[in-house]
Amino acid sequence: MSAVAVPGRPVALDRAAVARAVLARAEERTGTARRPWGDRGDVVRGPVRDHGVRSLPVDPTLDALLPSGLERGTTLTVAGSTSLLLAMLARASADGAWVAVVGLPAVGLLAAHQLGLSLERLVLVPDAGPDGPRVLAAMVDGVDAVVVGDVALTDVDRRKLSARARERSAVLLSTGPWPGASVVLTAQGSRWSGVGRGEGRLRTRVLTVAREGRGAAGRGWHGQVPLPGVGAARGARLLGLDGRRAG
Amino acid sequence: MSTTLADAAAAAPETRPRRTAALWVPDWPVLAAMGAAQVPAHLPAAVHDGRRVVAASAQARRQGVRRGMRRRAAQQCCPELVLLNADPGRDAREFEPVALAAETVVAGIEVARPGLVLLPAAGAGRYHGSELVLAERLVDAVAEVGCQAQVGMADGVGAAVLAARAHAMVPPGETARFLAGRSVAELQHVTTDGAAEVADLVDLLVRLGVRTLGDLARLPRGDVLARFGVWGEWAHRVASGQDDRPTALRRPEPDVAVATELDPPVERLEQTAFVARRLAEELHATMVAAGVGCGRVRITAATTEGAELVRTWRTDTALGGLSVARLTDRVRWQLDGWLTAQQARRGGADDPRPGPLVRLGLLAEEVVAVGAEQGRLWGQAAGADLRAQRAVHRVQGLLGPEAVLAARVQGGREVRDQVHLVPWGEERPPERRVDAPWPGRLPPPAPATVLPAPVAVQLCGTDGRRVEVDARLGMSADPAVVWWPDGTSQTAVTGWAGPWPVVQRWWGDTPHRAVYLQATLEDGRAVLLALTDGAWALEALYD
Numbered sequence: 001m002s003a004v005a006v007p008g009r010p011v012a013l014d015r016a017a018v019a020r021a022v023l024a025r026a027e028e029r030t031g032t033a034r035r036p037w038g039d040r041g042d043v044v045r046g047p048v049r050d051h052g053v054r055s056l057p058v059d060p061t062l063d064a065l066l067p068s069g070l071e072r073g074t075t076l077t078v079a080g081s082t083s084l085l086l087a088m089l090a091r092a093s094a095d096g097a098w099v100a101v102v103g104l105p106a107v108g109l110l111a112a113h114q115l116g117l118s119l120e121r122l123v124l125v126p127d128a129g130p131d132g133p134r135v136l137a138a139m140v141d142g143v144d145a146v147v148v149g150d151v152a153l154t155d156v157d158r159r160k161l162s163a164r165a166r167e168r169s170a171v172l173l174s175t176g177p178w179p180g181a182s183v184v185l186t187a188q189g190s191r192w193s194g195v196g197r198g199e200g201r202l203r204t205r206v207l208t209v210a211r212e213g214r215g216a217a218g219r220g221w222h223g224q225v226p227l228p229g230v231g232a233a234r235g236a237r238l239l240g241l242d243g244r245r246a247g
Numbered sequence: 248m249s250t251t252l253a254d255a256a257a258a259a260p261e262t263r264p265r266r267t268a269a270l271w272v273p274d275w276p277v278l279a280a281m282g283a284a285q286v287p288a289h290l291p292a293a294v295h296d297g298r299r300v301v302a303a304s305a306q307a308r309r310q311g312v313r314r315g316m317r318r319r320a321a322q323q324c325c326p327e328l329v330l331l332n333a334d335p336g337r338d339a340r341e342f343e344p345v346a347l348a349a350e351t352v353v354a355g356i357e358v359a360r361p362g363l364v365l366l367p368a369a370g371a372g373r374y375h376g377s378e379l380v381l382a383e384r385l386v387d388a389v390a391e392v393g394c395q396a397q398v399g400m401a402d403g404v405g406a407a408v409l410a411a412r413a414h415a416m417v418p419p420g421e422t423a424r425f426l427a428g429r430s431v432a433e434l435q436h437v438t439t440d441g442a443a444e445v446a447d448l449v450d451l452l453v454r455l456g457v458r459t460l461g462d463l464a465r466l467p468r469g470d471v472l473a474r475f476g477v478w479g480e481w482a483h484r485v486a487s488g489q490d491d492r493p494t495a496l497r498r499p500e501p502d503v504a505v506a507t508e509l510d511p512p513v514e515r516l517e518q519t520a521f522v523a524r525r526l527a528e529e530l531h532a533t534m535v536a537a538g539v540g541c542g543r544v545r546i547t548a549a550t551t552e553g554a555e556l557v558r559t560w561r562t563d564t565a566l567g568g569l570s571v572a573r574l575t576d577r578v579r580w581q582l583d584g585w586l587t588a589q590q591a592r593r594g595g596a597d598d599p600r601p602g603p604l605v606r607l608g609l610l611a612e613e614v615v616a617v618g619a620e621q622g623r624l625w626g627q628a629a630g631a632d633l634r635a636q637r638a639v640h641r642v643q644g645l646l647g648p649e650a651v652l653a654a655r656v657q658g659g660r661e662v663r664d665q666v667h668l669v670p671w672g673e674e675r676p677p678e679r680r681v682d683a684p685w686p687g688r689l690p691p692p693a694p695a696t697v698l699p700a701p702v703a704v705q706l707c708g709t710d711g712r713r714v715e716v717d718a719r720l721g722m723s724a725d726p727a728v729v730w731w732p733d734g735t736s737q738t739a740v741t742g743w744a745g746p747w748p749v750v751q752r753w754w755g756d757t758p759h760r761a762v763y764l765q766a767t768l769e770d771g772r773a774v775l776l777a778l779t780d781g782a783w784a785l786e787a788l789y790d
Contacts, residue, residue, distance in 0.1 A: 007682060048524050082695035082790050098635040108668040108787065109654045109695035118301065121632075123639055128555065135642050140506040142638025144631065189771040192789075195744045201690045202744065202773055 050143060056092035056145060056171060059116075063184070065209060065225055068217050070145065075162045077178050080187030081114070081207060083227050085173060089145055090116035097121065097144035100129050102136055104149030104175065133157045140164050145171040146177075155179055163208040183213040188225075264490060266404035266419065268368035268378070269411035270349055272342075272396045275362025276302040279341035280331035291325050294331040338362070346387045347395075352381070360439045363408065368400050378416060396465075401425065404492050405437040412436055422488035427461030431678045434482050437490075444478045451475070452482075460486035503537065505529045506608030512551050513532050514603045516583050522607060523578035524571075530609045542613030543674060544574065546581050550602040556585050559612075559674040573640065577672075578609065580648040639658030639671050648672070657681050660688040660749050660789055661761075662697050662775070687749055689763060694787030695776050701784035705730035706740075706764075706776060716746050717764045717776055727767060729774070739769040746778070765789075 015033045016160060018065065066127065067120035070076070070092060085174035086107075093099050098121045101107055113119055115227035128135040153161075158178055165172045174181065188207055193204025197202045212220040272278065276294045281304070284291050291307035292298045300321050301310040312325035321329055349356055349364050352375075357365045372378040375679035382398040389396040399410025400415040406426055410417050412433070417425045431452045438445045443460040452475075457463050464487040472480040484490045505526050513519050534541065548556045558581055566786070582604070643651050648670045657667040658679035663686070667677045708714045708724025715723040726740045752758050762778040763786075773789035 009556075012774075027691070037543045060426050071270070079531065080790070082788075083692075084444065086695060100638075101777075105699050106696045108662065108669075108693055108695045108697045110656065111695040112654050114691050114693050119654045121657065122654060123257060123635070123669070124654060125646070125650060126652065129650075131645050132644055138638050138641040138645065142634040142641075144635075146315060160577055190773075191771060192742075192773050195765060195767055195773075196721075197742055198744070202692065202767070204766075204790075205773075208594045 014175040021145060025056060030229060036080070036238060044135045045193060053196060056089075056097055057090045057095060058088055061226055064223055065221070066183075066217070070171045070173075070215060071182075072144075073166040073173065074182045074217070075165060075172040075178055075180065076185065077174050078185045078187075079177075079180040081176075081190075081209075083111065084185065084187055084207060084209065084225065085113045085147065085175065086115045086117060087227055088173070089147070093117040093121060098123065098142070099127065099147065100143040101144045101147045102139060103132065103151035104147060107149075113218075128152075133161070136161055137164055140168055140170045140172065140220075143170065145173060148172060148174040148176075167230070181213060182215055183211065183218045184211075186210045263420065264406075264488065266368040266372070266378075266400060266402060266406050266421075266691055267382065268366050268371070268385070268398060268400045269359075269404075269407040270364040270366070270389065270396050270398050271408070271411040272345060272362045272389070272394050274304055276333065276338050276341065277304040277307075277331070279338045279361065280334070280395065281329075283337055284329075284331055286329050288332070290329050291327060292329040292331060293321055294333050295321075295330045295334075301333055308624040335361070337532065339405045344392045345389055345394055348392045349385055352384045352388050353505070359408075363411075363439075365404060365407065368407075372391055372400075382416065387608055392562065394418060401488075403485075403488055403490040405434075406488050407489035408437045409433055411592065423464065426486055426488055427459065427464065429460050429465060431457060431482070431486075434485060434688075437485055438788055441478060445482070448475060448478050448482060454683060464488075487494040502614055503533050503539065503541065503611040504608060506547075506606060509605050509607060512603035513582075513607075516579075516586055519582040519586070519604070519607075519621075520579055523582065524575045524608050527571050527574035527606060530573065531609060534611060535616075539614045541611035544577070545604075545610040546578055547610065548582070548585060548604045548606045549606040551600045551605055554602070561674050572610075572747055576644060577648075578607075578639075580643070582607075583647070584649065643671065658683050658685055659752060660685055661759075662689060662693055663695075687747070689747070689775070692789070694789045696788040696790050698785065698787060699784050701777060701779075702732055704732060704776065704783050704785045706766075706778075713783070715781075720746055720748060720762070726764070729766070729776075738772075740766050741769055742767045 005068040017149075036139065055071040058069050059065050062069060066088065078088070079243045082104075087097050089110075091095075094116050102125040109119065109124075114120065123139070124138075125135060126150050130152065132153055136146060136148060136153075136157075137160075138152065141164075141183075146165070148161075150204065152212040159180060162178075162180055164170075172178075186203050187207055190205045190207045192202055207227050209223065209225050212218060264775075268682040269507055270527075277292055277535070280294050281288065281292050282285075287682065289306065291304055291305050293303040293312050295301065296319060298317070299311060299316055302314065303321075307328055308324055310328075312321045312328060318330065321330070342358065342361040344357050346356060346364060346408065349366070349732050353366045353371045357692045359365050368378055368381065372381045374385060375381040378400050380398065385398050386396055387533075388460045397411050397414045399407055399413060399415055401407045401410040401415075401419070402419060402422040406417065406422045409426065409429060415425065431449050433447050434449055434639055447549075448691070451459075452463065463483055466483065468480065468483050468487075471483045475482070481490075490697065493776040507522060507526060509522065513522070530544075544561050545557060545559045550556065552578050560577055560581075585604070639651055651666045651671040653666045653671045653766045654676055655669075656665060657677035659665040664679070667675075669675045706726050707728050707730065708712045708722070709727045710724045712724065713766055719724075725744050728737050728739050743764055748760070748762050750760040753760070761780070763772065764776045766776055767773045775787040777786045777787070
């Protein structure tokens with residue numbers, strides 16, 4: 001242990017710190033514990049833009065909308081635009097986060113792929129049935145971001161799920177109203193470009209989004225978001241669809 | 248030149264190839280064919296590939312039948328000749344008992360080709376006492392399955408093969424001398440995968456006056472490589488006794504399988520639970536005892552009607568590593584799916600109609616020694632992955648395996664076609680290749696909401712009638728308004744792109760033709776509309 005002994009410091013303290021770090025790493029690796037957020041000595045509580053442990057990263061085009069990324073342990077509501085929902089998750093999913101989509105049988109998976117989500121880490125439960133709360137609870141336990149679509153829930157269930165997400169550092173995203181959501185995003189309309197009267201094709205659009213909610217992340221905001229963002233362009237390039245219609 | 252040879256021999260102890268034994272069953276293709284066709288051994292026989300004789304039995308050879316003869320010529324030499332068809336699969340199949348017999352003497356062998364077995368001789372020779380004893384035991388073991396074999400030993404693979412043909416035990420270090428006097432034509436017996444190239448090479452060497460392997464070995468290897476290429480270099484290595492290819496040992500690592508008969512046949516799920524548990528435990532115990540893990544588990548069941556139900560699950564994604572409880576769940580769910588008609592319908596069209604089950608089996612595939620599993624590119628599954636897998640497993644336990652889906656992108660033209668959905672953890676290959684061009688597929692971006700089933704709408708043109716599209720893709724009028732399914736609300740169309748025709752599978756059972764139209768609406772939304780059989784439908788929303 002002489003290798004970790006720092007001159008001028010008691011060796012015993014270092015050994016304890018090393019042991020704690022090893023234990024934490026082992027727990028993290030085996031999945032018995034999720035890395036607690038915010039309360040670690042080695043994580044600097046920096047400005048809100050810290051996309052490290054406390055939040056899942058989002059694409060830079062959404063910075064204005066979600067300045068602090070998708071904060072772990074919070075509940076968000078995204079109404080009116082599935083593309084916006086998928087675009088918010090794209091960066092985190094590509095970076096290794098797991099995403100579960102519960103109760104959204106109509107979600108466009110090809111669009112998700114083109115926006116940059118990793119389908120390998122996307123779990124779909126199209127119809128949770130009467131077991132919705134239990135399914136969501138299981139997902140919140142193990143998955144980084146859970147999208148809640150049309151699932152039969154009571155307000156009590158919703159509050160419990162929010163508490164569970166907070167405890168497990170997961171992100172809950174709901175397409176419907178959710179009491180106590182910290183961020184409420186509402187798509188209010190979009191302007192498409194690229195399509196004319198019988199020519200061209202849908203290319204890009206600007207989505208008008210209103211943000212409200214609680215706390216700093218939910219400060220009222222009203223603005224425009226370009227969609228599909230950078231991720232989509234990347235996905236399209238990967239697919240070899242560089243803006244032309246194939247064939 | 249002889250000094251060079253002597254020098255090479257003197258330098259050999261360090262660089263001498265490893266001792267190799269070769270076990271050769273003469274005329275194996277004929278023997279295998281005669282065995283399969285039950286031709287009496289006293290009749291002359293030959294194997295014929297449709298053009299020429301590829302192998303002849305000793306009886307036939309005595310009467311003048313040679314390799315390379317045409318059918319007519321062979322029958323002329325030997326009118327009672329039995330001609331048999333060539334079948335490499337049969338040769339390999341029939342050789343398996345011989346290989347197994349050899350394996351009773353030496354644990355690791357390489358089947359170079361049907362009829363020829365290679366094995367490292369040094370260790371085995373020490374174990375059995377001497378190389379001579381090893382050779383005797385090999386011949387005895389093979390004789391017990393009814394084959395006459397010859398064993399040869401030498402330094403290096405090529406020399407060992409030639410020694411086996413000569414029925415010779417070449418002492419260590421004598422290999423070069425043993426090879427020196429042999430004809431270059433014998434190289435053809437050594438090769439396993441380059442018969443045509445070696446035949447050409449031998450022909451060329453003979454015409455150039457290089458007639459023996461000794462002649463070839465005396466040439467500088469660099470010059471041989473420059474003049475004759477890689478096969479020349481290979482021939483030179485064999486000729487100089489430097490053919491030091493390690494034998495590719497086949498390890499007897501069979502798939503681990505457990506199976507049980509169900510008598511009386513099982514019809515109800517409750518009855519299967521115990522069977523599943525017992526089988527899972529048995530498989531697990533077998534694998535633990537053998538110290539192996541597996542990449543996939545195949546579940547097979549046979550019904551009273553004789554149908555075979557097979558489903559393969561990956562153990563890393565579906566089972567999160569193998570444990571008895573997970574395996575039991577997996578088997579139980581699968582049986583549940585097969586026994587419940589409704590779930591079988593959801594499971595896929597390829598499932599035959601289930602009946603009572605009479606047999607159930609588990610087969611571990613991709614068996615590897617524990618600790619030798621292939622990791623991912625960035626290492627083993629991390630904590631987050633394990634946690635997610637556990638969550639998925641729990642949800643599958645709540646809802647059934649078919650309720651949790653994994654998506655993959657596959658080839659196709661329509662939005663729905665391009666996504667391949669399978670129950671989480673199941674191994675089912677995509678139906679269409681993604682790297683094919685798929686001309687005519689809809690351009691990106693893809694719609695973010697794809698309705699599970701199209702919803703009928705009405706697209707009216709500026710003339711107030713339904714928009715029609717003719718065979719030349721001309722529209723009867725510019726689209727003006729979309730009437731929603733309720734029949735009372737409408738939204739004006741501000742722009743559109745298309746129409747794009749997609750005609751698919753018109754040659755098959757499920758023909759599909761449609762015309763697609765992207766439209767932007769007054770309220771800012773964009774939709775994908777399809778015209779099928781004269782009716783417009785809302786396919787997807789770009790929301």
